Amino acid sequence: MAKILSMGRAVVCSLCATVLGLALVATSPQVACGQPAPVVDSTGQALVENHPGGAVIGLLRGDTTAVHGFGAVDSTGRRPTARTVFEIGSVTKTFTGLLLADAIERGEVGRSTSVTTLLPDSVTVGTTDSTTMTLGHLATHRSGLPRLPSNLGATARPGDPYATYGDSALYAFLDDYTLSRAPGAKYEYSNLGMGLLGHLLTRRADTTYAALVRRRITGPLGLSDTRIRLTDAQHSRFAQGHTRAGAPTSPWHFEALAGAGALRSTAADLLAYLRAHRHALEAASGPTLALQRAMRRAATIRAATNRENTRIGLGWHQSARDGHEVLWHNGGTGGFRSFVALDRETGHGVVVLTSTPLSSQVVLKTGRALLRGLQPD
Known part of the structure; x- marks a missing residue:
């Protein structure tokens, strides 16, 4: 994919929020969790090249995170950041x-x-x-x-x-x-x-x-931007979604089927969500919090799927990739695409959120490539 026109790089490293008592740590803008920033930048800029909208890439390595923003949140031209709100669709x-x-x-x-x-x-x-x-x-x-x-x-x-x-x-x-x-x-x-x-x-x-999500998951984990109904302040950070034809589109809303795709979130919150799962999986042999036990239960593989190398837990899919078992889910609504993944072996994670007119497969493949780039080999 060709390099984008004169769009400078925006790197937003964060955060000071804590999840299960573990602080997120900022990274150098030159190296994003083990990947050279130019590599991440070229990948992210391909997501917005010749497209309206914006994209963020979030990387997790150990307890260190980096978030890179590309394109524009809306017609003002503002860059997306770690705290830009996107619809996450089926990641819900x-x-x-x-x-x-x-x-x-x-x-x-x-x-x-x-x-x-x-x-x-x-x-x-x-x-x-x-x-x-x-x-x-x-x-x-x-x-x-x-x-x-x-x-x-x-x-x-x-x-x-x-x-x-x-x-x-x-x-x-x-x-x-x-x-x-x-x-x-x-x-x-x-x-x-x-x-x-x-x-x-x-x-x-x-x-x-x-x-229920707020009481049992996002409240305990401190994921204040992961919710269905946004506050006025969160609306000001909500990205403008775009259809596959590139036209601005309105947000999606859910009633009875909210559990299928109603949540909105940010790269910062989803990185914290992945990190909480990593610590829950690492703590399997010791005393843990009830929510950590629930995370392990949800990530336990239960059944086969219709793909040979992919199985499923409670909501999470798990695929064998390059000898690594990866928990993942992707999502899409009328104007947004999303992908989250956690390598069970290394503990590395990736978040990709876009408001551009891309297919879910493009975002999924981008996220998988970024996760492979975090592997030590």
Whole structure:
């Protein structure tokens, strides 16, 4: 990919927030967590070349982080920084999987808890045999539910497809749908399934998805910019998203299926999120906090997927890459693309967030290449 025109480099190194008592440390602008800054810069500038919008690359190595910003947040031309807010789309699913793991740690539910026990009595889920659909099936995309509910289009707004899909529409679909195969039989990635999981967990906790995430994950971890509804101050840092055609587009909103993709976040928060997972995985043999145990539970591999080298935990995918096992998830909404990954062997992590008209595959491949560059070999 060609080098970009006269756009200087913006490197934002941070942060002073603490997560589980461990401070983030700034890096030199010349070396980004072990990668030469020019290499990171050329990669990031390719994400914004000839495109409207902006991109940030966040790198984690040990307890050290670096965040590089490229392009523009909005029409003012401001560079994105570690604290620029982006929609993270399906990266939200890792938070939903962690909510399930946390609820299991608390003894509220189990992976084998039946979906129907958490739905209203009037709602049923039709199955092809006697196999019970469980919360574990939802978290590993093996529920038998399709990627999207067939009645989503009946409520969708142009450019904001999930905004008015509420409880009644979800229940109407479930009550009328018969699975084409038994739960657990096959992996099929499902926004509906993960959205339903988030919905059921909020019913069990008698709260909203936004409040549950804040109470059990982002509050304890100090991720103040990871949320659904933004404050006025956060809105001022919210990037302008762009469609694949390059046109500015409005944000997405979620109702019943919030657990599938409703969260917004920043590179700073997501690096802290990855680092908290790394410390939780490293602390497996000693006394740990309940949330750390939940992180280990969520990152424990449960099932195969439809790709030979990729398996899945509770929300997290794990792929074998160059002899390394990598936890990851990507995401996309109408105007944003995202990718987060954590190398289980080295503890290195990568965050890529964009508001440019790129495909999810481009962002995914960029993130994987950056993570490979952090490996000591």
